Amino acid sequence: MFTKHALGRGLPVLRTERLLFRGLTPSDDETIFRFLNDVEVIKYLNRVHLPTKLRARRLLKEIWISGARLESVHYGIRLLEQDELIGVISFQQWKEDKKEAQIGYMFDRRYWGQGYGTEAVGRMIRFGFEELGLQRIEGKCHEHNQRSQKVLIKNGMKYMRTHKHFSLFPKNGQDVLVYVKEQTL
Template identity: 40%
Template structure:
């Protein structure tokens, strides 16, 4: 098991059929910055961020500097062309409580192709089998059916709908919360 997010970020790439998850390096900053600057995508993916150019820059700097110890960020690369197409994370990772919150965003050019679903499957396997997570939580805006589908396709189930104090203009003001326990993960992936 890993004790620090920096310890495993140097480990090998996490492989899937079409995507791989790996460490984001400073040389990936320009491409990741382009993904993070797509405000439509950010509005769908991030509830508490400043939805502006400056908010995107701040997020990019935090990811590249790895300054947040309880955040585990992986880039999502499309294997056949070795291109960075998104970001997937464990946020608010607690070793003490063995839980984390999911975060993911994909360049809009790659939406609706099952790539986020595959990336999340890889991340969940890593979380439950390597990090020793007991519970994972995911959230999406109530009207974001594609993001909800990514989670439910990976075994997460709806828990509740909560209001949000934040949100971009034109985005729903409620958030659906989903969860997956380690026990449920084992049942879903034993099939």
């Protein structure tokens, strides 16, 4: 079982049939920046009022800061065969004492519709339950993000509630659907 303290020394490598998960490094910034600059990739994120390049820089900064503080766990998702970074997946708002976290993910648009999201989320959920000792994982997505809804549902997450006009900036708020999966003993 991994604790936050243990993960502070480095993330274990995770694998699926087609994917490799490794901790992010500064050399990944350029690739992440590229797909954060794709309007289709980021249109459901909470920073819609910011210009795309500024939004990308702030998100990268948040990833590094929250990881250093052990508030989150971010993995780079790579194609196993080519070692190409295609996305990022994370546990955010990780509350070790309550054994819960929120899962988040984003992928380079070139890799949408190929089952990578479902595969990655499934592996991360298993990691959370089996290796981090989580008992509850929450996933959120905007109501119009049907692809993300399908990924969560295919991984056994159940719809719980809707946050009305959810946003860091209320004028830009959209309804956000909340899905939950709990560890069954």
